[in-house]
Amino acid sequence: TLPRYLGAPADAWAWIACDTSTTRALATHLRAALPAPRRQVRAQGYWRP
Incomplete structure (x- = not known):
């Protein structure tokens, strides 16, 4: 899951x-x-709805 990856290595990112x-x-x-x-x-937001 995402929390597992972001809490892991310092080079992990979303x-x-x-x-x-x-x-x-x-x-x-x-x-x-x-x-x-x-x-x-x-x-990065790239348009406004």
């Missing part, structure tokens, strides 16, 4: 790319709910 509001929500969730430092979460 990439999120979707509409801007969903991207923000997912990135915020990962950073708050999981032990995922900002450097391990790449998020």
Whole structure:
């Protein structure tokens, strides 16, 4: 599962790319709910619904 990967090696990361509001929500969730430092979460919103 994702928590297992992000809590593991320092070079593990998550990439999120979707509409801007969903991207923000997912990135915020990962950073708050999981032990995922900002450097391990790449998020790019590329359109507004």
